[in-house]
Amino acid sequence: MTSASAPVRGRTPARDVAGLGVGRAFGFVAPAFLLIGAFLIFPALWTIYIGITNYRLTGVEAVSPSIVGLSNYTKALNDALFHNALWLTMVFVLGSAIIGQNVLGFTLAWIMRRTRPAVRRTVEAFVLLAWILPSTVVAYLWVAFFDRDGGTLNGLLGTQGTAWLIDYPMACLVVFNTWRGTAFSMMLYSSALQAVPPSQLESARMVGASGWQTLRDVVFPHIRGHVLTNTLLISLWTANDFSPFLLTKGGPNHESETVPVYIYNVALQGGELGYSSAISFLLLIANLLVSLVYLRLLRRRS
Amino acid sequence: MAGIDIEGLATVYPNGVRAVDGLDLHVADGEFFALLGPSGCGKTTLLRTIAGLEAATEGTVRIDSADVTRLEPGKRGVAMVFQDYALFPHMNVSENITYPLKVRRVAPATRSGVATRTAGELSLQGLLERKPAQLSGGQQQRVALARAIASEGKVLLLDEPLSNLDARLRLEARTFLKKLQRDLGITTVFVTHDQAEALALADRIAVMDSGKLRQLGSPREVFARPSNTFVANFIGSTPMNLLPGKVTSESDISVVSVPGGSLPAATVSVPADAEVTVGIRPEYLTVASGDISGPALRGGVVVAENLGTQSLVTVDCDGTLVGVTVPEEAEPSPGSAVVLTAPATRVLLYDRESGELLARQPAPVA
Amino acid sequence: MRPDFVVRRIGFYVLICAITLFFAVPMLWIASAPFDASPGLGVHWPDWTLENFRKTLEHPYAMHSMVNSLLICVTTAVAVTAFAALASYALSRVRIPGRDALLYGLLLLSSVVTGTAAMVPIFVMMFQLGLIDSRFGVALVMTGGLLPAAIFILKDFVDAVPKSYEESARVFGASTGQILRDVVLPVARPGLATIMVWAFVNSWGNFLVPFLLIRSIEKQPGAVLMQTLTDEGGSVNLQVLPVFSLLFSIPVVVLYLLVNSRYGFRFHGGIKS
Numbered sequence: 044m045t046s047a048s049a050p051v052r053g054r055t056p057a058r059d060v061a062g063l064g065v066g067r068a069f070g071f072v073a074p075a076f077l078l079i080g081a082f083l084i085f086p087a088l089w090t091i092y093i094g095i096t097n098y099r100l101t102g103v104e105a106v107s108p109s110i111v112g113l114s115n116y117t118k119a120l121n122d123a124l125f126h127n128a129l130w131l132t133m134v135f136v137l138g139s140a141i142i143g144q145n146v147l148g149f150t151l152a153w154i155m156r157r158t159r160p161a162v163r164r165t166v167e168a169f170v171l172l173a174w175i176l177p178s179t180v181v182a183y184l185w186v187a188f189f190d191r192d193g194g195t196l197n198g199l200l201g202t203q204g205t206a207w208l209i210d211y212p213m214a215c216l217v218v219f220n221t222w223r224g225t226a227f228s229m230m231l232y233s234s235a236l237q238a239v240p241p242s243q244l245e246s247a248r249m250v251g252a253s254g255w256q257t258l259r260d261v262v263f264p265h266i267r268g269h270v271l272t273n274t275l276l277i278s279l280w281t282a283n284d285f286s287p288f289l290l291t292k293g294g295p296n297h298e299s300e301t302v303p304v305y306i307y308n309v310a311l312q313g314g315e316l317g318y319s320s321a322i323s324f325l326l327l328i329a330n331l332l333v334s335l336v337y338l339r340l341l342r343r344r345s
Numbered sequence: 346m347a348g349i350d351i352e353g354l355a356t357v358y359p360n361g362v363r364a365v366d367g368l369d370l371h372v373a374d375g376e377f378f379a380l381l382g383p384s385g386c387g388k389t390t391l392l393r394t395i396a397g398l399e400a401a402t403e404g405t406v407r408i409d410s411a412d413v414t415r416l417e418p419g420k421r422g423v424a425m426v427f428q429d430y431a432l433f434p435h436m437n438v439s440e441n442i443t444y445p446l447k448v449r450r451v452a453p454a455t456r457s458g459v460a461t462r463t464a465g466e467l468s469l470q471g472l473l474e475r476k477p478a479q480l481s482g483g484q485q486q487r488v489a490l491a492r493a494i495a496s497e498g499k500v501l502l503l504d505e506p507l508s509n510l511d512a513r514l515r516l517e518a519r520t521f522l523k524k525l526q527r528d529l530g531i532t533t534v535f536v537t538h539d540q541a542e543a544l545a546l547a548d549r550i551a552v553m554d555s556g557k558l559r560q561l562g563s564p565r566e567v568f569a570r571p572s573n574t575f576v577a578n579f580i581g582s583t584p585m586n587l588l589p590g591k592v593t594s595e596s597d598i599s600v601v602s603v604p605g606g607s608l609p610a611a612t613v614s615v616p617a618d619a620e621v622t623v624g625i626r627p628e629y630l631t632v633a634s635g636d637i638s639g640p641a642l643r644g645g646v647v648v649a650e651n652l653g654t655q656s657l658v659t660v661d662c663d664g665t666l667v668g669v670t671v672p673e674e675a676e677p678s679p680g681s682a683v684v685l686t687a688p689a690t691r692v693l694l695y696d697r698e699s700g701e702l703l704a705r706q707p708a709p710v711a
Numbered sequence: 712m713r714p715d716f717v718v719r720r721i722g723f724y725v726l727i728c729a730i731t732l733f734f735a736v737p738m739l740w741i742a743s744a745p746f747d748a749s750p751g752l753g754v755h756w757p758d759w760t761l762e763n764f765r766k767t768l769e770h771p772y773a774m775h776s777m778v779n780s781l782l783i784c785v786t787t788a789v790a791v792t793a794f795a796a797l798a799s800y801a802l803s804r805v806r807i808p809g810r811d812a813l814l815y816g817l818l819l820l821s822s823v824v825t826g827t828a829a830m831v832p833i834f835v836m837m838f839q840l841g842l843i844d845s846r847f848g849v850a851l852v853m854t855g856g857l858l859p860a861a862i863f864i865l866k867d868f869v870d871a872v873p874k875s876y877e878e879s880a881r882v883f884g885a886s887t888g889q890i891l892r893d894v895v896l897p898v899a900r901p902g903l904a905t906i907m908v909w910a911f912v913n914s915w916g917n918f919l920v921p922f923l924l925i926r927s928i929e930k931q932p933g934a935v936l937m938q939t940l941t942d943e944g945g946s947v948n949l950q951v952l953p954v955f956s957l958l959f960s961i962p963v964v965v966l967y968l969l970v971n972s973r974y975g976f977r978f979h980g981g982i983k984s
Contacts, residue, residue: 059805060398060877061890062417071801075794075858079820082855086832087824093832151730154723166727169734175967177916179937180741180956186941187744187752188737195736195754222734276822283825285919289938303827310831311923320831330823338819359806398878419884431875435897444893445883496883 087327093320100314108317115321125322127297128305132282134213135220135301140281141274143221148228148273152236153258155229167229174226182289185219212291212299219290220281228273235269236262275337279330302326347422347499347532348374349395353404355556356387356394364390366556367404372534372549377526379547380536383579387556388536392502395534396425409499419448424498428505430489432477438464438488439473445496463491467525483514487521494529501526503535507542519545540580544568552576570693574622574700577693583627583657586667590623590694592616598689600640605662607640609689615703622695627657629691630669632677633684642667642685646677660685741960744953751949767954772928772936777958779846780932783921784914786850787857791910792903794854795861800895802862803869804877814866821859826919834923844926852924853914861906868902904973908966915963933959 063071094115098108119125151170155163173181188195191206208215239262247257263270285303287293293300293308300308302322310319349372356365364387372378380388393399395406397418405414413421424445432441440447442463443456451459464470467487477485486506493501506522507515523546526533537543543550544564552560552567552575560572571577577585590601590608592615599610603623615621633641644662656676660667660683669685677683694703736754744750745764747757767773802810826833833852842848876898880890896903918934925931928939937955940948 060874060881061804061895062881062887063801063805065805065807067887068801068805068807071797072807075798075862078790078794078851078855079817079858082833082852083820083824083829083859086829086836087820089832089836090829093835098835147730150726154727158727162727166731166734169731169738171967172738172964173734175912175963176960177918177934177963179916179918179934180960183937183941183952183956184737184740187740190752193751193753195740195752198753198755199736222737279822283827285827289918306827307830310834316831316835323828323831326828327823330825330828331819334819334822337822338815396882398882417884418878418882419886423882425879425882427875427879429873429875431873431879433876433880433894433898435900444880444885447893448880448883448885448889492883 090320090324090327093317094324095321096317098317098320100311100316102314104317111317115318116325118318119321119325124297124300125305128300128302131213131299132301135216135284135287136278136281138213138217139220140224140277143217144224144228144277144281145270145274147221147225149232151225151229152232155233156236170226170229173222174224178223178286179289181223182219182286185215185222185290189215208291209295212295216287216290216299216301220284220286223286224277224281228277231269231273232266235266239265271340272337275333275340279333283326283330347409348372348376349500349532349534350407350410351395351404352407354391354394354401354406355403356390356399357402363556364399365394368556368558370551370558370561372532374532375530376532377523377546377548378532378534379543379550380534380553381540381543381550381579382538382553382559384538386553388538388553389504390556391553392504392534392536395500396423396502397421422499423502424493424496424500425502426486426489426493426504426506428508430477430485430509432485432488432492434477437474437476438469438480441477441488442491442495445492459495463495466494467491482510483518486510486518490522490525494531499532501531501533503533505537506535507537507539522546541582544580552579569691570702571624572702574624574695577624577695581626581628583652583668583670585624585626586630587695588623588625588665588667589697590621592619592621592694599694601692601694603642603662604665605644605660605667606642606685608642608687608692609640610692610694611689615694620697621703622697622700624693624695625687625691627668627670630667630685630687632658632669632671632675633686637684637686639686644683644685646679646681646683648679649676658683741953741956745957747953750953763950763954766950767958770951770955772931773951773955775929776931776933776936779930780915780934780959783846783850783853783932784911786847787853787914788907788911790850790854791857791861792907795858795865795906796899796903798858799862799865799869800891800899803866804874814863817859817862821863824856826856826917830919830923833920837924843924844930845924846930846932849921849924849932850914852920853917856920857910857913861910864909865899865902865906868905869899872898901973905970908970912963912966 059068095110095112096108097104097111099105151166155166158166176184186208189207191197191204191209194207196207197203197205243261244257247261252260282301283303284301285307287299287301288304288307291299293304303326306319306322306326309315309322313319349370351368351370354365354368354370355363357363366387368391380391382388390399394401395408397413397416401414405412407413408421408423433444436444439457439460442460443451446456446459460473464473467490469484469487469491472480472484472488477488480488486509507518510518519542535546544567547564549561549563550567551558554575560567560576562570562572567576568580571580571585574587577587588603590603592599593602593607594600594617599615600607601610601621601623608623608625610623630642642660642662644660644667647659647661647666649659650657651673652670654673655670656673658669658671658677660669662685667685671677695701696703739754740752743754743757746759746761747755748760748762749758750763801807802814807813837843837848837852840848842851872895876894877890880894885893916934918938921932921935922938925935928936931939933955937952937959940952940955
């Protein structure tokens with residue numbers, strides 16, 4: 044007979060609900076984390092190393108790259124094309140994400156609240172379709188739409204011969220990405236608006252607030268967090284988006300070369316793997332900063 | 346002979362909380378046993394430790410004299426009904442009931458026989474093909490019970506068995522549960538935070554607080570003679586009056602002075618001038634008529650609340666509020682002066698510091 | 712009816728029409744051009760024919776690239792679902808040391824390390840591993856990229872499943888294997904189906920990874936082949952591209968509708984990231 048209150052010796056039953064045990068749990072987690080480690084974490088870390096070498100796709104440096112310290116980064120500081128890419132990325136994010144998708148998404152969510160279900164479903168179907176179609180298909184649709192000779196846009200406007208993608212490449216990209224990504228903002232704002240208590244909207248109407256006043260004083264305080272979440276997420280996605288390549292390849296003459304396209308062109312067209320890694324690393328750092336700000340704000344809200 | 350013996354049992358969570366803290370308990374074979382206490386008192390952890398879902402840190406659990414402390418839940422011979430019933434949503438009633446048999450690789454033909462028989466015992470005929478989502482709350486509970494019974498455990502554990510039912514169904518299910526336990530004669534331990542439920546169902550009740558046992562006894566004992574002020578406060582649908590008092594005369598029947606007068610107490614061991622807490626249930630106080638010679642409380646009626654056949658009258662005795670239940674026809678009007686008396690055997694004296702019942706008081710005359 | 716009300720109603724519907732046209736007009740081409748005898752880049756009422764479909768089916772690489780896409784995406788979807796299911800279950804149910812830090816890191820990682828930011832090292836790594844021009848290599852990279860988000864979504868789902876299901880099976884003597892097979896798997900099926908569709912749709916539309924890693928045209932998935940055909944130009948391709956765009960879009964739309972109707976659209980940051 045064991046004496047009372049003696050510590051329990053030997054193997055006790057596993058504490059978790061399925062009797063998995065810590066050992067097997069690690070086994071369950073291992074394959075996923077091996078893959079993530081090999082194809083996500085390792086490449087991210089390796090960027091740092093390649094970024095301080097003069098590694099090239101071809102030539103002597105392809106066989107035996109040497110470490111060049113921070114010279115890739117000092118090069119980036121003075122690279123007019125990199126500055127151009129940064130500037131274009133900012134224009135792209137500001138125009139298509141922060142303004143375009145945000146405003147259009149919210150407008151759709153707001154006006155669709157009280158429309159007839161049939162109308163709402165139709166409009167939403169088109170907006171969602173633009174979002175779920177594969178990116179190469181979507182890109183081709185817009186290449187056709189903007190085409191100089193037979194394009195639909197020129198047909199509609201009667202401006203045959205205007206090469207939109209060559210004359211106004213950034214404007215085309217902003218319109219394209221707004222079209223492509225609005226669905227996310229629309230859905231996020233729709234669900235956010237449903238959380239606004241109807242009684243508060245009715246109170247605002249009772250005291251005679253205009254639509255704009257209602258938005259500002261009743262709706263916005265409720266969805267402030269959602270606006271923040273949405274803006275940060277779509278900015279992050281837009282800044283890293285590679286689909287501008289599918290429309291313009293960065294051209295003409297670097298006029299639409301956003302950072303992701305620039306990285307691709309430097310790395311695989313120019314073959315400068317070391318330099319492009321340094322720029323990739325800068326992009327990673329920028330992503331990290333935005334994500335940390337986002338997570339910090341999320342934590343403060345919860 | 347499937348009793349449960351618990352010795353020196355402690356369950357400590359990784360964060361250092363001692364949810365069960367050195368407990369000794371014996372549940373007899375065939376007994377219907379309640380673990381009662383406020384939420385967070387460790388009663389559910391104790392039940393889960395018996396089941397093996399929580400690992401005991403110290404002490405032993407024996408079921409049917411066999412040490413099961415280190416055994417997997419499935420090897421202890423226990424059956425359990427969870428608070429949310431945990432019916433598998435993708436299986437129909439029949440599959441749910443016989444899942445314990447399927448685990449043991451019992452042949453399908455035998456299984457369907459068990460399903461039909463158990464469903465019959467629990468009046469679930471005709472529901473065998475339904476999915477849990479298509480059943481009412483009461484039916485779901487019976488399926489969960491049927492599954493536990495079909496598993497043929499030596500001991501049945503129920504976690505808050507009635508808490509998921511609405512008030513009307515709860516009474517019906519309570520009666521059903523008590524009759525079922527009597528018919529099966531299976532050793533049953535159930536957890537509840539509802540003192541009325543524990544009083545109504547159990548053969549014996551263990552009242553727990555902060556992982557420790559505060560009182561163990563039959564419903565009658567626990568209700569009539571709470572062994573400390575914690576239990577006194579917790580048991581009873583109208584809380585026990587706990588008044589500050591002082592023993593004035595020491596004999597076979599002591600007299601304690603309390604705000605508004607004095608009360609007799611059948612106690613032998615409390616010295617005169619001792620500061621005590623006096624406990625008296627509202628049900629045991631009576632509104633006296635005529636002249637009273639012995640110890641009594643005097644006060645004015647503040648408010649009377651109708652409880653159906655009875656009324657709960659709150660009396661202001663020298664600034665202290667005292668509750669008393671009276672038959673509805675005898676309800677005094679608010680503002681009137683009343684005199685309250687109590688039999689000496691019903692007045693309990695507790696140590697002012699520790700809150701423990703002062704010992705060696707004779708048992709009340711039933 | 713007051714005139715200002717009428718004006719506002721009209722304005723409201725003009726706005727809705729304008730927005731709908733903005734989204735619909737670029738898509739009209741994919742509905743008309745595949746059936747047009749002389750397909751151009753502009754939208755016009757088609758001169759009905761199915762000739763383009765015949766051309767596409769006969770195209771040496773078109774249907775082949777669909778098979779490549781299918782191969783890559785099924786591999787990716789199955790791998791993502793299986794590995795994410797195992798990992799998210801263990802992370803949800805077992806107190807593994809360092810679990811919270813791990814999840815926090817995953818959340819960060821999934822948004823920080825994007826395809827574009829990691830394309831150079833991924834290219835170099837696959838180059839040195841000899842996995843350039845390998846469909847399996849493409850599936851591996853996609854799986855690694857989708858796993859963090861998949862684990863996150865699935866862990867949310869598993870967290871919402873009551874633990875009493877497994878506990879009750881455990882009390883009845885079920886082994887861990889039996890619990891996983893009889894209880895966890897069937898209960899988690901909607902979540903698994905959603906993740907599988909999500910992973911499939913994501914890898915189906917992924918252009919960058921196969922574009923970086925696949926060299927030979929006969930191994931290209933649909934997303935890359937479209938770009939190749941666009942770059943080539945020519946009247947044959949102009950007949951093939953509309954049909955191919957249409958066929959290539961169908962699986963995604965069908966899967967989306969399927970998930971939407973069966974499980975309802977759950978807002979896990981969208982079915983597509």
